[in-house]
Amino acid sequence: xxxxxxxxxxxxxxxxxxxxxxxxxxxxxxxxxxxxxxxxxxxxxxxxxxxxxxxxxxxxxxxxxxxxxxxxxxxxxxxxxxxxxxxxxxxxxxxxxxxxxxxxxxxxxxxxxxxxxxxxxxxxxxxxxxxxxxxxxxxxxxxxxxxxxxxxxxxxxxxxxxxxxxxxxxxxxxxxxxxxxxxxxxxxxxxxxxxxxxxxxxxxxxxxxxxxxxxxxxxxxxxxxxxxxxxxxxxxxxxxxxxxxxxxxxxxxxxxxxxxxxxxxxxxxxxxxxxxxxxxxxxxxxxxxxxxxxxxxxxxxxx
Ligand SMILES: NC(=O)c1ccc[n+]([C@@H]2O[C@H](COP(=O)([O-])OP(=O)(O)OC[C@H]3O[C@@H](n4cnc5c(N)ncnc54)[C@H](OP(=O)(O)O)[C@@H]3O)[C@@H](O)[C@H]2O)c1
Numbered sequence: 001x002x003x004x005x006x007x008x009x010x011x012x013x014x015x016x017x018x019x020x021x022x023x024x025x026x027x028x029x030x031x032x033x034x035x036x037x038x039x040x041x042x043x044x045x046x047x048x049x050x051x052x053x054x055x056x057x058x059x060x061x062x063x064x065x066x067x068x069x070x071x072x073x074x075x076x077x078x079x080x081x082x083x084x085x086x087x088x089x090x091x092x093x094x095x096x097x098x099x100x101x102x103x104x105x106x107x108x109x110x111x112x113x114x115x116x117x118x119x120x121x122x123x124x125x126x127x128x129x130x131x132x133x134x135x136x137x138x139x140x141x142x143x144x145x146x147x148x149x150x151x152x153x154x155x156x157x158x159x160x161x162x163x164x165x166x167x168x169x170x171x172x173x174x175x176x177x178x179x180x181x182x183x184x185x186x187x188x189x190x191x192x193x194x195x196x197x198x199x200x201x202x203x204x205x206x207x208x209x210x211x212x213x214x215x216x217x218x219x220x221x222x223x224x225x226x227x228x229x230x231x232x233x234x235x236x237x238x239x240x241x242x243x244x245x246x247x248x249x250x251x252x253x254x255x256x257x258x259x260x261x262x263x264x265x266x267x268x269x270x271x272x273x274x275x276x277x278x279x280x281x282x283x284x285x286x287x288x289x290x291x292x293x294x295x296x297x298x299x300x301x302x303x
Pocket of ligand 1: 245
């Protein structure tokens with residue numbers, strides 16, 4: 001007879017160890033939560049951002065994600081301040097938006113200065129979301145050449161690619177360029193539109209032994225109009241990801257997410273999915289503009 005384990009209360013779970021998964025083949029066990037650098041860039045002061053990062057570390061987060069363009073550099077700058085003296089204990093991803101060799105070299109130097117470090121563990125080519133961008137990246141004198149040179153010089157550990165809108169572009173580029181990691185949407189909000197990177201991008205990435213980092217877990221914040229964040233997080237945690245990159249603008253939001261992750265919740269049942277998909281669609285349709293422009297693309301996608 002098997003005993004049924006009672007579900008762990010997420011508040012009580014905060015003191016439990018942080019679950020980790022190997023990040024690709026990099027030899028780094030990443031916390032299942034990677035703290036995302038959108039929000040502390042614009043919503044937090046230097047000291048609030050540092051407190052958020054320090055609380056995350058205290059809770060077992062060891063992997064942080066930022067980008068050259070977040071908050072016009074404020075995300076990297078604030079992370080650099082927060083990690084002063086402890087940078088060696090954590091893994092840092094950042095992302096370069098310039099597509100040219102020269103421009104990317106300059107951006108990487110600036111990023112490292114802001115981050116107060118002389119190396120970045122994982123450097124992404126940021127937001128590859130169109131055919132035109134695909135062609136820019138695969139051209140000979142592109143950002144890829146710049147990152148590979150930085151890697152050869154020991155200032156970058158690994159090279160990755162991120163994108164959030166066009167899954168066939170992402171599938172193609174990871175087959176043609178030797179990226180070692182991919183960051184793409186793995187959220188229930190994406191699934192609700194039947195436009196899932198998990199269907200085409202993740203299997204190719206795994207076949208190529210790439211690290212997989214998931215985003216849009218909370219639909220870029222639209223989860224706030226849902227009944228609860230927990231099922232959305234449960235959905236993404238059970239996709240084939242090494243870590244979920246999630247942004248927070250307060251310690252309360254961080255602790256809620258960490259508590260759920262540490263309680264190691266089960267996958268969604270099919271009846272829970274049936275209940276959540278209409279909610280995800282309704283919530284999505286309340287948004288317009290800004291970060292949410294990408295929804296229009298999903299709205300055009302076949303269901
Ligand atoms: N192309 C790229 O490479 C790319 C693009 C976008 C993001 N990213 C990375 O991925 C990270 C996540 O971004 P995302 O766009 O995927 O967003 P997301 O993680 O789906 O949503 C994050 C937002 O959800 C809200 N939230 C967080 N915890 C919450 C809680 N416990 N309860 C209620 N609401 C909560 C916050 O919104 P409010 O602040 O409004 O409260 C937060 O900013 C970013 O920080 C960044 O590091 C990468």
